[in-house]
Amino acid sequence: MQAKETxxxxxxxxxxxxxxxxxxxxxxxxxxxxxxxxxxxxxxREAVEKAAPRLLEPIMKVEVITPEEYVGDIIxxxxxxxxxxxxxxxxxxxxxxxxMVRWQICLVISIPCVL
Numbered sequence: 001m002q003a004k005e006t007x008x009x010x011x012x013x014x015x016x017x018x019x020x021x022x023x024x025x026x027x028x029x030x031x032x033x034x035x036x037x038x039x040x041x042x043x044x045r046e047a048v049e050k051a052a053p054r055l056l057e058p059i060m061k062v063e064v065i066t067p068e069e070y071v072g073d074i075i076x077x078x079x080x081x082x083x084x085x086x087x088x089x090x091x092x093x094x095x096x097x098x099x100m101v102r103w104q105i106c107l108v109i110s111i112p113c114v115l
Contacts, residue, residue, distance in 0.1 A: 009055045014048060058103035063096055071095050081105050 024036075066074055074097060075085055083101040090096075 009053055012055065014053065017048075019044070019047075059100055060103050062099050062101055064099070065091060065094050065096050067094055071097065 064074055064078075071088070078085055078097075078099050078101065081101065083099045083105065086098040086100060088095055088097050
């Protein structure tokens with residue numbers, strides 16, 4: 001099914017689903033391969049929209065070690081990028097910040113992420 005390759009959210013493929021054709025009819029005048037393809041695409045789009053799909057993004061657990069004076073700025077930056085700060089620990093003169101962030105953040109963040 002070609003429609004699953006372009007999905008309904010941002011053009012990404014739809015995965016992990018099954019389709020069962022329950023009924024269909026053919027008519028000598030109106031039926032063609034193209035007509036069935038168009039009907040299948042429309043049915044697929046309607047079914048997927050009713051299923052309320054979600055776009056799944058890779059998530060990473062990160063640890064940021066920073067001097068105390070930058071903690072507020074870093075937490076603010078992580079929050080502004082939809083990160084979820086889980087906790088902080090003292091590490092000598094520095095702070096360790098644990099967070100869950102979208103992998104895409106590591107592509108655009110102003111400091112390097114180390115995997």
